[in-house]
Amino acid sequence: MNNQETYTKRNMTNSVSVVKWSMLWAITLVIAAALNRFMGPLSFVIIAGLVVVHLVFAFGALKAHQVWLRGLDEFQKQIQLHSMAFTLGMTWIAVILMMLLSSLELIEIGQNHLVFLSVYMAIVGAIGTVFNNRKSS
């Protein structure tokens, strides 16, 4: 196997790992919501089990992301750094704006806003990555 195959294969393997762990992490949310809806109030043991499994998958996803980042070459790392900085900045803007709107009593921050923030961060991160990729090539 030559080096390029190694780089490509390494990148592909790491990307698959990120997707796998992230999916598992997200699925625990769905399972928790479904159990709560269809089985009524859950016992402490089930809730504790769900939280533990959720955190295991969360840290698995975090670790997978770190491995994926370490596997990138220096140019790709720079692109990711820029897109992460963009995502962080845009998230701060959104959070502070939501706090402003909340303090003006125009919105009441609830769970749906947290969901919105998660989706917003994912979309902004994707836009930042695409933009930085296009700008650099």
Place this chain on the structure above:
Amino acid sequence: MKNRLKVLRAERDWTQADLAEKLDVSRQTINALEKGKYDPSLPLAFKIARLFELKIEDIFEDE
């Protein structure tokens, strides 16, 4: 920073993918290097110099 990567690669009849393979980086990185849109780190510059059996200053030139 200017560089002679594209010329050196062409002299050896290598594709960008070939060069990427030898340097263990992505083809996109080679493309960015050749277009001067990305300046390599010192370790990568040394790796490139070793590959072409040249000095760094024979490949990269400060503008």
